[in-house]
Amino acid sequence: MPNYRACAFAALPALLACPAYAADAPQATPQSVEIKGEAGKYNARRDDTAAKVVVTEAEIAKYGDTSLTDVLKRQAGITLDGAPGQGGGIRMRGLGNGYTQILINGEAATPGFSIDSLAPSLIEKIEISRTATADTSTQAIAGSINIILRKSVKAGRREAKVTLGTADVAKTLNSSLMIADKLKDFSYSVGANFNALNFNQDPDIVEQEDDGQGHLTALRRATRADATQRRMMSLAPRLQWALDGGSTLVSQSLFNFSRVTRNAPRSWNIELGEPPQILRDKLNSRVDQTLLKSDLTWTRRIDPQSQLELKGGGTLLDGDARFAELGFGGNGATVLDRISTVDERQSGGTFGGKYRTQLIDKHTFVAGWDLARTKRHETQLRTERQLGQALSDATQYRSVVDRAALFAQDEWTIDPKLSFYLGLRWESIRTRSTGNDFSPVENRSNVISPILQTLWKLPNSDKDQVRLALSRTYKAVEPAQLVPRLVRALENSSVTPDLSGNPLLKPELAWGLDASYEHYFTEDSLISISAYTKRIDDFIRPNLRFNGERWVLAPTNDGRARTHGVEIETKFPLKLMWNQAPAIDVRFSLARNWSSVDQVPGPDNRFADQTPVSATTGLDYQASPTFSAGGTFTFSNGGPLQISRTQFTYATVRRDLDLYALWKLNPRYQARLSVMNLLGQSYRFVNGYRDGSGSHQLSTEYPVSPLLRITLETVF
Numbered sequence: 001m002p003n004y005r006a007c008a009f010a011a012l013p014a015l016l017a018c019p020a021y022a023a024d025a026p027q028a029t030p031q032s033v034e035i036k037g038e039a040g041k042y043n044a045r046r047d048d049t050a051a052k053v054v055v056t057e058a059e060i061a062k063y064g065d066t067s068l069t070d071v072l073k074r075q076a077g078i079t080l081d082g083a084p085g086q087g088g089g090i091r092m093r094g095l096g097n098g099y100t101q102i103l104i105n106g107e108a109a110t111p112g113f114s115i116d117s118l119a120p121s122l123i124e125k126i127e128i129s130r131t132a133t134a135d136t137s138t139q140a141i142a143g144s145i146n147i148i149l150r151k152s153v154k155a156g157r158r159e160a161k162v163t164l165g166t167a168d169v170a171k172t173l174n175s176s177l178m179i180a181d182k183l184k185d186f187s188y189s190v191g192a193n194f195n196a197l198n199f200n201q202d203p204d205i206v207e208q209e210d211d212g213q214g215h216l217t218a219l220r221r222a223t224r225a226d227a228t229q230r231r232m233m234s235l236a237p238r239l240q241w242a243l244d245g246g247s248t249l250v251s252q253s254l255f256n257f258s259r260v261t262r263n264a265p266r267s268w269n270i271e272l273g274e275p276p277q278i279l280r281d282k283l284n285s286r287v288d289q290t291l292l293k294s295d296l297t298w299t300r301r302i303d304p305q306s307q308l309e310l311k312g313g314g315t316l317l318d319g320d321a322r323f324a325e326l327g328f329g330g331n332g333a334t335v336l337d338r339i340s341t342v343d344e345r346q347s348g349g350t351f352g353g354k355y356r357t358q359l360i361d362k363h364t365f366v367a368g369w370d371l372a373r374t375k376r377h378e379t380q381l382r383t384e385r386q387l388g389q390a391l392s393d394a395t396q397y398r399s400v401v402d403r404a405a406l407f408a409q410d411e412w413t414i415d416p417k418l419s420f421y422l423g424l425r426w427e428s429i430r431t432r433s434t435g436n437d438f439s440p441v442e443n444r445s446n447v448i449s450p451i452l453q454t455l456w457k458l459p460n461s462d463k464d465q466v467r468l469a470l471s472r473t474y475k476a477v478e479p480a481q482l483v484p485r486l487v488r489a490l491e492n493s494s495v496t497p498d499l500s501g502n503p504l505l506k507p508e509l510a511w512g513l514d515a516s517y518e519h520y521f522t523e524d525s526l527i528s529i530s531a532y533t534k535r536i537d538d539f540i541r542p543n544l545r546f547n548g549e550r551w552v553l554a555p556t557n558d559g560r561a562r563t564h565g566v567e568i569e570t571k572f573p574l575k576l577m578w579n580q581a582p583a584i585d586v587r588f589s590l591a592r593n594w595s596s597v598d599q600v601p602g603p604d605n606r607f608a609d610q611t612p613v614s615a616t617t618g619l620d621y622q623a624s625p626t627f628s629a630g631g632t633f634t635f636s637n638g639g640p641l642q643i644s645r646t647q648f649t650y651a652t653v654r655r656d657l658d659l660y661a662l663w664k665l666n667p668r669y670q671a672r673l674s675v676m677n678l679l680g681q682s683y684r685f686v687n688g689y690r691d692g693s694g695s696h697q698l699s700t701e702y703p704v705s706p707l708l709r710i711t712l713e714t715v716f
Contacts, residue, residue, distance in 0.1 A: 043523065043524075046465070046520060046526075048455075049411055049413075049419045049420065049421040049453050049454065049455045050129070050131065050133050050411075050421050050453050051129070051130070051131065051453070051455075051467055051469075051516075052127050052128060052129040053075070053076070053127070053128040053129075054125055054126070054127055054128075055075060055125060055126040055127075055128065056125055057123070057124055057125060059071075060120050060123055060126065061120070061121075062630070062660060062662075063632075063658055063660045063674045063676070064163055064660065064672045064674045064709050064711040065120050066119070066120065066163060066165070066172060066174040066195055066709075067116050067120070068115050068116055068118055068119075068120055068123070068147070069088060069090065069115070069116055070658075070676065071120055071126070072090055072126070072145070073634055073656065074616060074618065074632045074634060074658070075126075075128060075616075076567070076569045076587075076589035076591075076616060077092060077093070077128075077130070077567050077569070077589060077591050077614070078090065078091065078092055078128070078145075079091045079611045079614045079634075079636040079654075080636075080654075081096055081609055081611075081651075089609075090102070090115075090145065091142070091609075091611055092128075092130065092142040092143040092145070093130075093142040093143065093532065093563065093565060093591075093593055094142075094563075094565070094591070094593035094595075094607075094610040094611035094612065094614070095141070095142040095563070095607060095610055096142075096609060098139075098475050098478070099141045099142040099475060100140070100142045100143060100144070100145065101136075101137065101139050101140035101142075101143070101144040101145070102115060102144075102145055102147070103136060103137075103144055103145065103147065104118075104146075104147050104149070104254075104293075105146075105147075105148060105149055105252060105295065106135075106136055106146060107295075107313070107350065108137055108139070109147075110291065110293070110315050110317050110346065110348070111346070111374075111376075111478065111479075112317060112319070112344075112346065113289075113291055113317060114258075115147065117232050117234070117256055117258045117289070117291075118147065118234065118254075118256070119174075119176060119191075119193035119195065119232075119234050121161060121176035121178065121191065121193055122149055122150055122176075122191045122193060122234060122236045122254075123148065123149060123150065124148045124149060124150045124151050125148045126145060126146065126147055126148065127144075127145070127146040127148065128143065128144075128145055128146075129143055129144045129145075129146070130143040130514060130530075130532070131143070131451070131453060131469040131471055131512075131514050132144065132449065132451055132471050132473050133409065133421075133423060133451065134366075134407040134408065134409040134423030134424060134425040134449070134451055135354065135366060135368065135407055135409060135423075135425075137370075137405070137425075137427065138425050138427060138447065138449040138451075138471070138472065138473045138474060139427075139473070139474060139475060139476050140473050141473045141474070141475050141508070141512070141534065141536065149191075149238070149252060149254065150178065150189055150191055150236065150238065151189075151238065151252075155180075155181055155182040156180075156181055157178070157179070157180040157181070157189075157715070158177075158178070158179055158180075158715065158716045159176075159177070159178040159713070159714070159715050160175075160176070160177050160178075160713070160714050160716070161174075161175065161176045161177075161711055161712070161713045161714075162174070162711065162712050163709055163710065163711040163712075164709065164710050164711075165707050165708065165709040165710075166707070166708055167677075167705045167706060167707040167708065169199060169200050169201050169703065169704075169705050170197065170198065170199045170200070170705075170707060171197070171198045172195070172196065172197050172198075172707075172709070173194075173195070173196040174193070174194070174195045174196075175193070175194050176191065176192065176193040176194075177191070177192045177193075178190070178191045178192075185242040185243075186240070186241050186242070187239075187240045188237070188238065188239050188240070189237070189238045190235070190236070190237045190238075191234075191235070191236040191237075192233075192234065192235050192236075193232075193233070193234040193235075194232070194233050194234075195230070195231070195232040195233075196229075196230070196231055196232075197228075197229065197230040197231075198227075198228075198229050199226075199227070199228040199229070199230070200225075200226070200227045200228075201226045201228075201702060201703060202223055202224065202225050202226065202703065203223070203224055203226065203700050203701060203702045203703070204221070204222075204223055204700070204701045205221065205222040205223070205224060205266070205698070205699070205700050205701075206219075206220070206221050206222075206698075206699045206701075207219075207220045207221075207222075207495075207696075207697070207698050207699075208220070208696075208697050208699075209273065209694060209695065209696045209697075210694050210695050211693070211694045212692065212693055212694040212695065216272055217272070217273055217694070218272055218273030218274070219270075219271040219272040219273065220268050220270055220271065220273070220275075220276070221268070221269045221271065222266050222267060222268045222269065223266070223267070224264050224265070224266040225263075225264065225265055225266075226262070226263075226264045227262070227263045227264070228260065228261070228262045229260070229261045229262075230258065230259070230260045231258065231259045232256070232257070232258040232259075233257045233258075234254070234255065234256045234257075235253075235254075235255040235256075236252075236253065236254050236255075237251075237252075237253050238250070238251065238252045238253075239251040245300070246300065246301040247298065247299065247300045247301070248298070248299045249296070249297070249298050249299075250296070250297045250299075251294070251295070251296050251297075252294070252295050252297070253292075253293065253294040253295070254291065254292075254293045254294075255291070255292050255293075256289075256290070256291040256292075257288075257289070257290050257291075258288070258289050259286065259287070259288050259289075260285075260286070260287045261284075261285065261286045261287075262283065262284070262285045262286075263282075263283070263284050264282070264283045264284075265280070265281070265282045265283075266280065266281050266282075266283075267279070267280045268280070275330055276491060277327075277329065277335060277491070278327035278328065278329065278335060278336060278490070278491055279328060279329060279330050280327070280328040281325065281326060281327045281328070281336070281490065282324075282325070282326040283323070283324070283325055284323075284324045285321065285322065285323045285324070286322050287319065287320075287321040288319065288320045288321070289317070289318070289319045290316075290317070290318045290319070291316070291317050292315070292316045292317075293313070293314075293315045293316075294313055294314055294315075295311060295312070295313035295350075296311070296312055296313065297309065297310070297311045298310045298311075305357055305358035306355070306356065306357040306358070307355070307356045307357075308353070308354075308355050308356075309353065309354045309355075309356075309368075310352075310353045311350075311351070311352050311353070311354075312349070312350065312351045312352075313349065313350045314347070314348065314349045314350075315346075315347065315348045315349075315350075315374075316345075316346070316347050317344075317345070317346040317347075318344070318345050318346075319342070319343075319344045319346075320341075320342070320343055320344075321341065321342040321344075322339070322340070322341050322342075323338075323339070323340045323341075323342075324338070324339050325337075325338040325339075325340075325490060326338075327490070334385075335386065336384070336385070336386050336490070337384070337385045337386075338382065338383070338384040338385075338386070339382070339383050339384075340380065340381070340382045341380070341381045341382075342378065342379070342380045343378070343380075344376065344377070344378040344379075345376070345377050345378075346374065346375065346376045346377075347374070347375050348372060348373060348374035348375065349372070349373055350370070350371065350372040351370075351371045351372075352368060352369055352370040352371065353368050353369055354366060354367075354368035355367050355368060359410070362412060362413045362414065363410055363411070363412050364410070364411045364412075364413075365408070365409070365410050366407075366408070366409050366410075367407065367408040367409075368406075368407055368408075369404075369405060369406050369407070370403065370404070370405040370407075371403070371404055371405075372401075372402070372403040372404075373400065373401070373402050373403075374400070374401045374403075375398075375399070375400050375401075376397075376398065376399045376400075376401075376479065377396075377397070377398050378396070378397045378398075379394070379395070379396050379397075380394070380395045380396075380397075381393075381394050382394075382395075394436075395435060395436060395437050395485065396435055396436050397433065397434075397435040397483060397485070398433065398434050398435070399431060399432065399433040399434075399479040399483075400432045401429065401430070401431050401479060402428075402429070402430045403428070403429050404427070404428045405425060405426060405427040405428070406425070406426050407423065407424065407425040407426070408423070408424055409421065409422065409423035409424070409451075410422050410423075416457070417456065417458075417459065418454075418455070418456050418457070419454070419455050420452070420453070420454050421451070421452070421453040421454070422451070422452055423449075423450070423451040423452075424448070424449070424450050424451070425448070425449045425451070426446070426447070426448050426449075427446070427447050427449065428444070428445070428446045428447075429444070429445050429476055429507075430442070430443070430444045431443045431444075431477070431479050431482060433479055433482055433483055433503075435483065435485065437485060438483065438484050438485060441482050441484075441503040443477060443482055443503070443505070445474075445476065445477070445506065445507045447472070447474045447507065447509065448472070449471065449472040449473060449474070450470075450471075450472055451469070451470070451471045451472070452469065452470045452471070453467070453468070453469040453470075453471075454467065454468050454469075455467055456468075463519055463520045463521070464517070464518070464519050464520075465517075465518050465520075466515070466516070466517050466518075467514070467515065467516045467517075467518070467530075468513075468514070468515050469512075469513070469514040469515075470511075470512070470513055470514075471511075471512050471514075472509070472510070472511055472512075473510050473512060474507050474508060474509045474510060475507060475508040475510075475540075476507050477505045477506070477507055477540075480501060481501050481505055481540075481555050482501050482502065482503050483501040483503070484500055484501050484502065484503055484554075485500065485501060486498050486499070486500050486552065487499040487500070488550075492550045492551055493551060493696065494544065494546075494551050494646075494689035494696050495687045495688065495689055495697065495698040496551075496698065497544060497550070497551035497552055497553040498550055498551065498552045498553070499552075499553055499554070500552050500553070500554040501554065501555070502554050502555050502556055504557075505540065505555060505556070505557060506538045506557050507538065508536050508537070508538050508539055508540055508557075509536070509537045509538060510534050510535065510536045510537070511534065511535050512532060512533070512534040512535075513532065513533050513534075514530065514531075514532045515530065515531050515532075516528055516529065516530035516531070517529050517530075521572050521576055522572075522573075522576075524571070525571060525572040525573060525576065526569075526570065526571065526572075527568075527569070527570040527572075528567075528568070528569045528570070529566070529567075529568050530566065530567045530569075531564070531565070531566045531567075532564060532565055533562070533563070533564035534562065534563050534564070535560065535561075535562050536560065536561045536562070536563070537559075537560050538557045538559075539557065539558055539559060539560060539561040539597060539598075540555050540556065540557055540558070541555070541556065541558050541597065541599075541600070541608065541643065541644065542554070542555055542556075542608065542643060542644070542647070543555070543556040543558070543644065544644065544646065544647055544689070558597070558599045558600075559597075559598045559599045560598045561595065561596065561597045561598065561607065562595065562596055562598075563593065563594065563595035563596075563607060563610070564593075564594055564595075565591060565592055565593035565594060566591070566592050567589065567590070567591040567592075568588075568589065568590045568591075569588070569589040569590075570586075570587075570588050570589075571585065571586065571587045571588070572585070572586055573585050573586070574586060582621065582623075583621065583622040583623070584619055584620065584621045584622075585619070585620040585621075585622075585630075586618070586619060587616065587617070587618035587619075587620075587632075588615075588616065588617050588618070589614075589615065589616045590613075590614075591613070591614045591615070592612065592613055593610060593611065593612055593613075594606075595607045595610050600642055600643070600644055600645070601642070601645060602642065603642070604639070604640045604641055604642045604648075605642045606641055606642075608641065608649075609641070609649075609651075610641075611636045611637070611638070612637055612639065613635075613636070613637045614634070614635060614636040614637075615634070615635045615636075616632065616633070616634050616635075617632070617633045618630065618631065618632040618633070619631055625664070626663065626664040626665075627661070627662070627663055627664070628661070628662045629659075629660065629661040629662070630659070630660055631657065631658060631659040631660070632656075632657075632658050633655070633656070633657050634654075634655070634656045634658075635653070635654070635655050636653070636654045637653045637654075638650065638651025638652055638653060638654070638685075639651070646689055646690055646691050647688070647689055648688045648689075648690060649685070649686060649687055649688065650684075650685070650688070651683075651684070651685050651686075652682075652683055652684045652685075654681075654683060655679050655681050656676075656677055656679070657677070657678040658674065658675065658676050658677070658678065659674065659675045659678060660672065660673065660674040660675075661673045661674075667715075668714055668715055668716060669712070669713070669714050670712075670713050670714075671710070671711065671712055671713070672709075672710070672711035672712075672713065673708075673709070673710055673711075674708075674709045674711075675706055675707070675708055675709075676706065676707040676709065677704055677705070677706050677707055678706045679706075680704050680705050680706050681704060682701055682702060682703050682704055683701070683702045683704060684699060684700065684701040684702070685699070685700055685702075686698070686699045686700075
């Protein structure tokens with residue numbers, strides 16, 4: 001019942017909007033047809049045949065967020081996994097785990113790079129696309145999120161921000177600086193950011209076993225005092241030259257350094273059953289990561305209808321990690337002393353081109369190619385003393401991933417009411433992995449992705465339109481998933497198994513159909529109802545097995561899976577309902593997702609970690625030219641999930657309430673106050689195993705507290 005009450009609360013603005021639309025429709029003033037590309041009237045969401053939602057720079061800055069996942073969680077149809085306040089994986093259509101493609105300036109994010117280390121102050125806009133397009137990778141079964149770094153340049157622009165945050169479990173400091181200027185044929189912008197986070201959380205852990213008849217045979221409780229510190233620095237320079245002959249040259253770079261240290265001791269209290277081998281343990285870790293990414297783009301206007309773009313770039317990701325684990329028995333003696341160090345280096349280069357032209361009247365044709373190579377080298381050293389036995393090993397792992405793609409697309413505007421998008425992309429990926437503890441692995445995949453989208457603006461209406469899209473997308477196999485190397489768990493069991501790869505994995509292939517109806521009250525006010533269905537072949541799911549000595553979890557292709565869902569979104573000013581209403585803008589979305597895996601018995605045989613129901617409600621109030629405020633409530637449910645015949649999980653409902661207020665003190669200074677996770681609801685996740693002899697469950701509950709942030713911003 002609490003779940004339904006939350007959804008009902010979130011749905012209230014939409015229910016209010018319905019009678020408002022019915023009442024206002026007869027008095028609506030007719031609007032002229034808006035043709036794509038017409039100056040001052042173009043709206044990407046409404047007018048592009050290949051639909052996308054654009055999150056503007058103002059929306060990104062609204063809550064003073066220092067984390068990109070906090071920005072994304074308030075967008076319609078996007079949810080996060082994990083506990084509030086801890087970031088988490090990004091999901092579209094309720095799907096994460098690689099189904100949602102993350103792009104930076106139109107290119108796939110570097111594997112292993114966390115977008116939470118990318119400061120929101122360095123971002124100009126975010127494009128959210130629920131259907132793939134041929135000019136970007138079609139590794140987007142759930143959709144794509146394209147993060148565009150700051151590009152716009154205002155002459156003599158200087159911006160600075162300082163943000164302080166405090167909560168029971170966290171302290172944060174964030175500062176950023178943006179400098180931009182224009183000369184005659186040259187312009188530049190440089191963004192810099194520093195972020196510091198001290199996070200202290202004490203999750204409660206409960207482990208229990210039963211005999212299959214409902215009788216407990218083991219019950220253990222523990223509290224982990226988890227203290228984490230993160231330091232991050234970013235620098236994003238952009239240089240642009242206007243060359244002779246109508247050409248432009250743009251250099252865009254990103255430098256990012258982050259250090260995360262963690263100290264997490266844990267102690268078990270045995271209430272029933274035999275004690276584990278390790279009653280107390282300590283984990284100390286430090287992870288350093290440096291990213292350097294640079295792209296150079298040359299654009300040449302060949303004639304008024306044609307343009308050629310060439311783009312090349314390089315990426316270097318360097319990481320060093322150290323993990324120290326200590327385990328103590330019941331008598332206080334050390335039973336485990338393990339030190340692991342990991343040194344990883346990843347480098348890559350890309351080269352692509354794109355030719356755009358007006359083939360014939362009303363046809364915009366684009367064709368091009370993408371080439372990329374990524375090399376990864378990892379060395380891991382481990383020394384271990386367990387129960388008096390000393391072990392030491394060194395492993396090395398190398399992988400090379402080559403990607404090649406050709407694409408072509410044609411957007412055909414038949415008339416101002418009807419347009420089609422037809423795209424075709426061929427993409428090939430070859431992965432080669434070698435190591436000193438496994439045989440060489442090579443994996444090849446080729447995917448041809450046809451894409452059809454259409455936009456039909458209904459006759460006799462300037463406000464109503466229908467979209468339809470058919471697409472072929474896929475999810476590639478990550479190199480680490482192919483390596484049959486064993487990553488040993490501290491305490492091996494059916495709920496804390498060792499991890500391994502599978503060299504026989506194949507990519508997941510999907511056919512998808514999307515449809516939507518949109519009604520625009522005004523330029524930026526709308527109600528949208530959309531539905532989708534997807535069929536996925538060679539579905540990859542985790543497979544748990546006992547090899548006679550240890551429990552091992554490895555991915556495997558397991559037949560076919562299906563997912564479908566519906567989504568409602570609306571946003572409008574309150575004045576649509578009442579002319580004398582205050583300047584309040586209302587936002588609301590509600591999404592329902594279903595899925596099933598053929599080879600997993602039901603009920604609850606959904607995709608792993610899929611969010612069945614999510615909702616977002618937001619209000620923004622412009623009280624005066626100098627003061628504005630608002631809030632957003634987000635809801636996503638979890639519930640039981642059957643991963644295989646023996647594996648299951650359970651996650652509690654996630655509810656977040658965020659508030660903000662903005663004061664424009666004068667033309668140069670403004671102050672922002674925000675409160676995150678105001679409800680402070682804890683989050684619990686259960687990982688379980690069940691067979692004929694009984695069940696084994698591990699439950700972790702994370703405490704959550706509100707976070708207060710104060711931001712001072714200046715332009716000089």
